[in-house]
Amino acid sequence: MYARISHGSTPGQPPREVMFEWGILMNIPWPRLRKATVPTILAVLLALIVAAPGTSRAAAGSTKSGVDADPSQPVTCPCTLWAPTDQPSSGPDPDEVATELGVKFQADRDGYITGVRFWKDAAxxxxxxxTLWSAAGARLATATFTGESESGWQQVNFAQGVAITAGTTYVASYQAPNGRYNADQGGLTTAHVRGPLTAPASETAGGNGVYLYGAGFPDSTWNDTNYWVDPVFNTTDTRGPAPAVIEISPRPGETSVPVGTNLTATFDREVQPSTIHWVIMYGEGSYPPGTTTYNAATRTTTFDPTDNLPFGGYSYSVELIGVxxxxxxxxPTVSWQFTTAAGPPIT
Incomplete structure (x- = not known):
């Protein structure tokens, strides 16, 4: 037998309830306890109820959302656990503590995890x-979200896909530095299947819907809560090799470089112009200003200093980063050095 304890919630929402084995309650020697002890015990029990993410009033009235897809139906990859139209049934949790939130998942075939998605509320x-983790907590890949919209599904791609094995459990997570994540209690009570991906039922997975206050591997669970995190799965690694620099000017180690020289680098494949970052240092960490351009036809980037480089045999350190x-x-970052001419040219 069980005893049910209820406590208040916001208007229009059902009371929050916790089940206890009646036998445990009956074995407590209630007559011997002082009157002040009983409220204390109940206060401790209620404190445990609100000690985990997703237990705030905003999440307390939520229910399982989303519909399990028929795994027999074909799904074109990239594949995700949640459809673009799926979204939380509750608003953002009022918790404002930095929290890592994740989901355990498996694939029914070998493949690659190429990124992570999460549902974002404006708050x-x-x-x-x-981040992608092994079930044991090894960090397999991580990336920072950029260009986010105010709300809705957000996605980040890893630099390279991570190979995963069919039937093996992994964890996809994201870091909410200011809290206010979405949390639907009971959302992972049963398995959620979509195409080749499965988020196993919490009971069979040792808890699903995982979190950690702070940053790191999320391994705590509460009430089968869906925190709306989603791995991006592909049957092949859709990303090609990293770009490489095949020609540089001035050449590495070159000396007596004219001060009016522009710096150029040619890549072996097309790159995203917005990701080209020149870092040029001389003297005590000085950075000459200039303009970066990119010619897609020749796959060449040029750095044009605003002013001529100074004479005097300065040694310059150059880096191309983030391309x-x-x-x-x-x-990978490409770096080299060159030296300018020692003095003005003789005419």
Whole structure:
């Protein structure tokens, strides 16, 4: 037998309830306890109710949302657990503590996780990161979300897809630095299946819908809560190799470089112009201003200093950082040095 304890909620929402084994309550020697002890015990029990994400009033009245897809129906990858039209049934949780929120999942075939999605409420602010973990807590990939919309589904792609094995459990998570995440209690009480992906039922997965206050591997659970996190699955790694620089001017180690020289680099494939970042240093960390351009036809980027580089045999350190191919693969940082001419040319 069980005893049910209810406590208040916001108007229009059902009371929150917790089930206890009646035998446990009966074994407590109530007559021997002082009157002040009973309220204390009840206060502790109620404190446990509100000690985890998704237990605030905003989430308390939520129910399981989304519809399990028929796995026999074909789904064109990239594949996700949740359809673009799926969304939370509750508003943002009032919790404003930095929290890592995730979901355990499996795929029915070998493939690659190429990114992470999460549902964002307008109140869920700050810089978000997405991470793929092994079931044991090993970080397999992470990336920072950019260009987010005010609300709705947000997606970040990893620099390279991570190979996963059929039937193996992984965790996809995102960091909500200011809280205010969406949390639907009971959303993972039963398994959620869509195409090749499954979020196993909380009971069979050792808890699903996972969280961690702060940053790190989310391994705590509460009430089968769906925090609306989603892995992006592909049957092949859709990303090509990282770009590479095949020609540089001035050349690495070159000396007596004319002060009016522009810096150029040519890539072996097309890149995203907005991701080209030149870092040029000389002297005590000085950074000459200039303009960066990109010619897609020749795959060449040019840095044109605003003023001529100074004479005097200065040694320059150059880096190209953050350059991405058209499919988002990041090029490792390329660095080299050159030295300007020692004095004005003799005429």
């Amino acid at each position: 869920n602010t700050g810089t978000h990161t997405g 991405k191919s058209l499919d988002g693969t990041v090029m």
